[in-house]
Amino acid sequence: MFERDELAAWLRLLETPQVGRESARKLLAAFGSPEAVLGASVAARREVVGPGPAGALGVAVPGIDALVDATQAWVAADATGSRRVITLGDPLYPPALLQTADPPLLLYAQGRAELLGAPCLAIVGSRNPTAQGRDNAREFAATLSRAGLTIVSGLALGVDGAAHEGALEGPASTIAVVATGLDRVYPRRHLGLAHRIASEGLMLSEHALGTPPLQAHFPLRNRIIAGLSQGTLVVEAALQSGSLITARLAAEAGREVFAIPGSIHSPQARGCHALIKQGAKLVDAAQDILEELRLDRPAANSSASEPPAPADPLLDALGYDPVTLDALVARTGWSAEALNTRLLELExxxxxxxxxxxxFQRIATG
Known part of the structure; x- marks a missing residue:
């Protein structure tokens, strides 16, 4: 952990109004450290970043001492030693992020910090996925985690949460990149999941303690998700979604983009289809990703040797697209009452x- 003065200098540099990430990066490149930046004259700083940021650093930041105290207390309060503040020069800083255009200057981490150096894959998608989309996210994440890929996502509802849950089933685990301070959990429905990730995986943020879930922070989070990862898998996404932003950022960073296709009638599949048209790799199995990233095949699932379940005529009639009860009546010749009974059993x-x-929609079970 930093000495108090060093931590205070970092927080002063990053939390001063008018000093954005780009200006802070230029100042660090010019002067070498936050302490040197703050110790330089306004005139010297002005030559690097202009009068606004240069002058702002000469003005006291309200609440900065309390933030320093709170950060030190947050780190010290964890008896396992899993809470850290990581800066660009720290050996724990993830190498993959250093290769991006806008790496965060400081990261707050809680959990298995060694995962920052592991091979990673981002899995992102809709906050309101279909049941099949949620299952796909969980199953892909579990298989890839067992194969040695740490799964990175954003702790959002829907696909993100399912991906984290699946990844926790494997040894490579998961990293949750959040848009708040690590002393807050958003959404609150993922409080239990966040605590589990902090224990078995890694919680990560670039935002100071106490930072609430501000709308502008979510796109910033996406660049870290993409930047940590060798590739990004989009499970389900609408045409206008944060998942497509993450995919674009991954492509701009020279990383692979993968997409799972879906029904041509599903709005949740349109984002994936658009990505595939733009050159994303279509995948329908985790092995496609492992082969593309040149990773070993995961251990065979013991259930693979089990005989297949007998065919169900109603499942055959359902196909994999959403379908109405009237359409099933026409396809099967069954009565609506008989269909409702069997559909409930299958549900x-x-x-x-x-x-x-x-x-109604059929769920693939492997």
């Missing part, structure tokens, strides 16, 4: 999902 068995608008 309870986790093989069919009931969607809004009285639609």
């Amino acid at each position: 309870l068995d986790g093989r069919v999902a009931r969607l809004p608008g009285q639609l």
